[in-house]
Amino acid sequence: MRRSKKNSSDLKVISYYTGYIVVGSSFSMLIPMIVALLLNEYEPLMDFIISINIAFIVGFSLMAIGENNKNNTYMEWKHGLVTASLSWLILTILAAIPLYLSGHMLSFLDAIFDVMSGFTTTGVFLIQDLDHISMSLNMWRHTITFLGSQGMVVLAITFLSKKTQGAYKMYVAEGKDIELLPNTHNTSKLIWIISLLFLGVGTFIIWINGMQIGLSPMRALYHGYCIISSAWSTSGFAPMSQNIMYYHSFSYEMIATIFLMLGSINFGLHYCIWKGNNSEIYKNIEVRTFLIIIFIAAFLLANGLNNLNLYPNSMAIFRKNIFTLLSAYSTTGFMSSYTSQFANEWGDFNILILSIIMLIGGSACSTSGGFKMLRVAVVFKGFIASIKESLVSERRIKTFKFHHIKDHILDSEIIKSSAIIILCYLILFLVGILLACFYNYPLNQSIFESASMVGNVGLSVGITSPNMPIILKLYYIFVMYVARLEFMAVFVLIGYSFEGIKKICMK
Structure with a gap:
């Protein structure tokens, strides 16, 4: 009986914090939504409205099922590891919805592939006709790379209460092992401050350079954000299919090189x-x-x-x-x-x-x-x-x-x-x-x-x-995922899942 209560408590803690990370990360969809609204891209805007509502429903449902963190703020290692790896999987599926709804993906699996590539800062893609997708959708592609490079867990910890025990366990589960400041909350906040500062400085520098090589001011700013977010995130996504070759500029390459090295x-x-x-x-x-x-x-x-x-x-x-x-x-x-x-x-x-x-x-x-x-x-x-x-x-x-x-x-x-x-x-x-x-x-x-x-x-x-074998797509998705989280969190999630299945079968 005690074991059953313990298992239920474990699931509630994992569910609550997974939902918290999902809800917090889903707010990032507001960025492409604002871009779509400003540029009158109404179809992509509707795609993001649908997607963010689905994400909020999933996230708040998980939080409702889970333990209220005011009553249970302690987190064991298994909770942190499972929460981090499970959050990544759920967010990958949710973030793929606007890509799939755009009509530029041949299948939902391809959309998941591209999002996993973005979140893990891998940078390969299967999206169709990249040169003609909406600017808001392209903004979303580069936003998920920037979000994934720092980590969705790191983002969530930034807004968690400083008194939340066990935040370090989620932090480590995302492949990080260094505390810059005395607690994990402040360390996460500092990581985001460093990243946003470099993003702002880099975008400004390459914006100026973009205008010098012939891009209009707004286009130079848009491309500058995309390239620097990818460079700092070490992801390799670019707004055009020719990647960095599109700009035909040695200076543009050098600026990108400086920021990818900094990243x-x-x-x-x-x-x-x-x-x-x-x-x-x-x-x-x-x-x-x-x-x-x-x-x-x-x-x-x-x-x-x-x-x-x-x-x-x-x-x-x-x-x-x-x-x-x-x-x-x-x-x-x-x-x-x-x-x-x-x-x-x-x-x-x-x-x-x-x-x-x-x-x-x-x-x-x-x-x-x-x-x-x-x-x-x-x-x-x-x-x-x-x-x-x-x-x-x-x-x-x-x-x-x-x-x-x-x-x-x-x-x-x-x-x-x-x-x-x-x-x-x-x-x-x-x-x-x-x-x-x-x-x-x-x-x-x-x-x-x-x-x-x-x-x-x-x-x-x-x-x-897009036409490579499905088994190879699935394996590459798994490889990007497990390599980015550096194995342990994913292995614990797999072990925890099999343990749960075993208990269900034994009843």
């Missing part, structure tokens, strides 16, 4: 620099690892492209090399080459280098994906430490450290947890390759596309398309 930096490092602790830039293990890996990769790619004689001079090679490499590293996925060029011209060697970079990804607790530079650095440092330990006397105890925002002891638990997460990413990667090869896609293309999905990148060689 790939740990929020903790941003905060240290804001406080004037500039020494963190060269002391931080992630920054050091990034410089080493990027230098090696840039050198290899430059030689690989030079050997193919694809571009007329070294400046053209440098431009394609650096932009594509940083787009891949930050897991942004802005395209400066057509998919057919990647697939047919870049060669196996360059495809492999980019695939490795996409898997590694950017910094921990940033907007980027991949298994993160920090984990790579920790595992490598642990490998070196084990060699050093074997060379010294057994009587001598040596402690190894690494610096990331502060000094950390390099113990076996940190190394093991980093290695396990990397292994999980690699398993997803290998299964993706096998599945694509099963459907007769070439091996090099299968490797590249799988790395892009697992790393939440968005660069594509053409496998991702």
Whole structure:
């Protein structure tokens, strides 16, 4: 009897906070609704009115079913993990409604694919006739990328009471593990302040640049918001199907590159620099690892492209090399080459280098994906430490450290947890390759596309398309989802769901 009451209480806590996140995130639909109203886009406006009402009904229903947070504010780890992963699934379905109603999607599954790609900041898309969709719908696509990059849970925590216990458990469940301020509420608020500040500054800068390259003031502002929201969010969505190539501007590319790099930096490092602790830039293990890996990769790619004689001079090679490499590293996925060029011209060697970079990804607790530079650095440092330990006397105890925002002891638990997460990413990667090869896609293309999905990148060689097999669509949706939340929250949701089904069957 007690167990039954406990299970009911668990469901109520999860239901309440899931509903809270759904309702809070659904208010973001007001942004495209205002745009639609200002531009007289009445059909898209109706689509969003229908969608936001459905979202509110679902969200408030979950809150009504759930425990009132005034009576039960404590949250266990399982509650936080299940709430975060379940919220993402529900919001993905709800956010897909306006895309599907627009008539630009071949199926509701395609709409879910695009929203999951947006929320997870992956950036691939299946939407039809992108160049001619309404501005309000395009605004929605870029709003969900910006929302997803910070996190729907982070947004909800910002408005939760400071006294809400267990908010940290939801925060960690969304793939973040650093507290910038003494409590999670203030940390979430600071993350949004940092993000909105960079969005505003970046939009203003690229707005000016957009007018300089020939866009009208309003169009330059609209494109500026879309590109900077994608760059900072490291998502790679763009308002036009040609992506960043649409602008034919080196300066536009450079501004986008600066902000996608800023987006790939740990929020903790941003905060240290804001406080004037500039020494963190060269002391931080992630920054050091990034410089080493990027230098090696840039050198290899430059030689690989030079050997193919694809571009007329070294400046053209440098431009394609650096932009594509940083787009891949930050897991942004802005395209400066057509998919057919990647697939047919870049060669196996360059495809492999980019695939490795996409898997590694950017910094921990940033907007980027991949298994993160920090984990790579920790595992490598642990490998070196084990060699050093074997060379010294057994009587001598040596402690190894690494610096990331502060000094950390390099113990076996940190190394093991980093290695396990990397292994999980690699398993997803290998299964993706096998599945694509099963459907007769070439091996090099299968490797590249799988790395892009697992790393939440968005660069594509053409496998991702509306006519790809449904099983592959479903797998890519799952991969984007589980990789963005870094496994644990999704695994707990799956385990919790199976436990519930088992109990029902046993009754």
